[in-house]
Amino acid sequence: MWLSVTSDLIAKLKGLGAHRVALQFPAGLKRKAAGIAGGLREAGFEVIVSGDSCYGACDLSLDTLRFADVLVHFGHAPVEDRPDVICEPWPVDFDISVLHNALPLLRSTSISLVTTVQHAHLIPELEQYLRSHGIDVLVAEGSGRTPHRGQVLGCCFTAAKAGPTPEVLFVGTGVFHPIGIALASRKRVVALDPLTGRVQEVTGHTLMRRRFAVMEKARGVETIGIIVSSKTGQQRMELARRLAALSPRAVVVMMCEVSPDELLNLGFGAYVNTACPRLAYDDQVRFPVPVLSPQEYEILSGARSWDEYTIDEIS
Ligand code: SF4
Known part of the structure; x- marks a missing residue:
């Protein structure tokens, strides 16, 4: 069955003069796509649903805007202001x-x-x-x-x-x-x-022990890929350039999806991740070679002291 769409969302879409609307959902809400799309069609909008993976508001499906007036991104708060994107919250209650x-x-x-x-x-x-x-x-x-x-x-x-x-x-x-x-x-x-x-x-103790082991594996590799995301809310090109300048062995690599297969195919001895910080911390077991955070690479390069170890954040 179609889901009823909030009058607030319809008012926002009408306020933007939208006729064609693209919808994007993170994994946990994807099953709502058909119902919400149906509700919006009933309200008179033409609808496109993005079927690609989506990890956050940093990962907007901007390609859909070639065919839609507005993109509605569900479940996250905005990480950047865009006039053609509406972020619709999906509140979860508890006692x-x-x-x-x-x-x-x-x-x-x-x-x-x-x-x-x-x-x-x-x-x-x-x-x-x-x-x-x-x-x-x-x-x-x-x-x-x-x-x-x-x-x-x-x-x-x-x-x-x-x-x-x-x-x-x-x-x-x-x-x-x-x-x-x-x-x-x-x-x-x-x-x-x-x-x-x-x-x-x-505490962060266990994560730090695991990260130190990854850093040791990266020490002395011959080639280093500095990963830059092409997703607008994760793209840190200036940081990547600064990190690449720390070593003649380092090259900037731009990617949309950072997958183990692609890292293997590219063949660098280690990578430094300037895309979503969680990639290095959560997914290291999936990657074929060490994937360092920017701060870890700075420590290995001598540009930062061990006492200054911290978790990577996008400011
Ligand atoms: S960069 Fe990663 S942690 Fe930050 S909002 Fe995007 S998916 Fe979430």
Whole structure:
């Protein structure tokens, strides 16, 4: 069945004078595509659905705009302003009382509260719950790639670093974000999965041990590919050029999808990733050769000290 499309989205599309509309969904929402496309057709729009993979608002399907007036990207907040793209949130609710599970693990009464975009609408209620339990909560204002209050991304932990709080409470699923927060902020991190109720203290120690092993493997390789993404929200050409200048063995390689097969075919001894930072950290086991973060490559090149090791973020 067709899904009803919010009057708010229809008003935004009409406000932009759109007749042809392209839709893009991340993996978890792709099954909504047919229903939403049908709802928009019923409302009088011509619709194209992007069938390509999509990892974030950094990964806009801009090709569709050759055939559509506006691209509607579902499930993420914008990482860049574009007049022909609408980012439609997909909020996910949970029972706020699950915060009770986190209280015993908090050591401080002054904490930062952060979450991911799908729960950002619950921040005021989360703040209120924590304050009613005697906790002084700091929620950073949204800015840049993370426009919502208290929002973090896998490539941007600004909201967790803000302020003098010694501790961060991350409310969300998975451990990558809290590990990134620990490394980026150097604060104690408690992670609460609001869907399972599981709570744990998270550190960056295990990730750092794994990364040091990858760096050792990259030491002394004869050729280095500096990967630059052609996706607009991940493209860091200036950084890539600066990194390539650190060694005559390094060459900039531009790619859209960074896959193990393509890295193998290209044949470099190691790569430095300036595309989505999570590629190097999450996917190293899939890659045939070491894939370093920019900061790791700077350490191997002598341009950064070990004490300055940090997680890669896109600012
Ligand atoms: S660059 Fe990676 S972590 Fe950042 S928004 Fe895109 S997919 Fe997410």
